[in-house]
Amino acid sequence: MDAATFDFPTSVSRSTDLSASAGDSRTGHHVFTPLTPVEVERGRAVFATEWHLAVAAADSPQPSPHPDARELEAMELLRRPVARATCAAVLTDLDTPTRDEVADLVLAWIDALAPVISSPRAPRRWSRVRRAEHRSRIALEAALGEVLDDCGITDSPAIVATMLAAGIQVPIAAGSWLLVHLAARPDGPVDPDHAVWEALRVSPPTWLTARVTTAPVEVAGQQLAAGAVVLVSPLLLGRRADLAPDTPAALADFCPERWARKDVRPGAWLPFGAGAHACPGRTLGLALLREVAHWASRHHLALTSSVTIDQSRGILPTPARITAMPREEVER
Ligand code: HEM
Structure with missing residues (x-):
């Protein structure tokens, strides 16, 4: 929570400070303003329309016993x-x-960023991946430069690009995990809200956050020198029996029903971070995931291939292939 003592270790592109800002907070990183309820509702409404269009467009012949079942790649x-x-x-x-x-x-930039972020060593300045990332970032910032005035936004294109990339990459991963977990479990009714929180607990896309100490500080009884790397993992916190309701062994499982209890509050494992740099898009993220969960609750979902974890940008399920059949057709 203490953004002055726990600074960001690096920028997302591993080259320049993408926040392009110095002085908004003591650490020189931009502090993003949370989205307003009106902005969230606008995003949710666009998602609802676009999601149904995307599902309808994905209609293709399927290797399934039921001719109406569609195989879908959740992330795509x-x-x-x-x-x-x-x-x-x-x-x-x-x-x-x-x-x-x-x-x-933004999608093109996210795709070009993945090999830069996931490479074990920061790629050289003139490497192919770095040049591709640079090209796509410049194209995005140029487009934003032309429109931000019209939107009444005074932040720089670089800051808005960062906001958009964070606000697109992570919900895509979270939505994919949600669908994969729902498809993998035995069919049956599930509360959409509970499913959303449970997917964010079992597979939080931002599974690890990092900070560097700017001064000597004590953390959980340990004395840390200035310059120490501190890692906070929403994934591991979500397995702690004091932060989620169950035994540590049972907490490995996806079980939305655990959130039916009224005496526990979801989110204590920090799927959206905490403090000054907590997620400014949290309510939009939750709204989009709820839309997906409601759609899923009206379908019979099944996984069509086993899932592995792609770690190139947070954690992503890959492949995330599922079939979806409207419930009334299953019950006919
Ligand atoms: C389910 C969806 C989402 C999840 C799970 C999520 C998760 C997170 C987490 C854990 C952080 C903190 C990272 C850290 O402490 O280093 C974060 C930061 C951030 N998120 Fe989200 N996020 C989601 C959706 C969004 C959306 C929709 C937007 C924008 C519209 C957004 C924009 C940002 C930005 C700009 C930051 C950086 C904040 C800062 O550095 O001050 N996120 N998010």
Whole structure:
């Protein structure tokens, strides 16, 4: 929570300070303003429309006993709806075609960032991956430079690009995990809200956050020198029996029903971080995930291949292939 003593270790692109800011907080990192309820509602509404369009467009012949079952790749399906929704929330007052163009540019930047972030050593300045990332970031910032004034946004293109990338990449991963977990469990009714929190507990996309101490400080009885790396893991915190209701062994399982209890509060494992740098898009993230969970509750979902974990940008399920059949067709 103490942003002055626990600083960000590096920028997301591992080259420059993407926040492009110095002085908004003591550590020189930009402090993002949380989205307003009106912005969140705009994003949610765009997502609801785009999600149904994406599902309908994914209609194709399937290797399934039921001719109406569709095989879907959750992450592919979520990309555009999430990108357009987050752009709609952040870039208010922008016409839809321009907004959708920006959404595609953010997706291109996220894709180009992945090999930069995931490479064991920071890639060299003129390496192929670094140049591709640079090109896509410049294209996005140029497009934002032309529209931010019209949206009444005074933040720099670099800051808005960071907000959009964080607000698109992470909900895509969270939505994919949600669908994969729901598809993997035995079919049956599930409370959409409980499912959302449980997916964020078992597979928080930002499974590890890092800070560097700026001064000597004591953490949990340990004396740390200035410059120490401190890692906080929402994934591991979510396995602690004092932060989620169950025994540590049972907490490995995806079990939305555990949140039916009224005496426990979901979120204590910090899926959205905490303090000055907690997630400013938390309510939008939850709203998008609820839309996905409500859609899922009206379908019979099944996994069609086993899932592995892609760690190139947080944690992502891959492949996230599921079939979805409307419930009334299953029951016919
Ligand atoms: C389910 C969806 C989401 C999850 C699980 C999530 C999770 C997180 C977490 C854990 C952090 C803190 C990282 C740290 O402490 O180092 C964070 C930061 C951030 N998130 Fe989200 N997020 C989500 C959705 C969004 C959305 C929709 C937006 C924007 C519209 C957004 C924008 C940001 C930004 C800009 C930061 C950086 C804040 C700062 O450094 O001050 N996130 N998010």
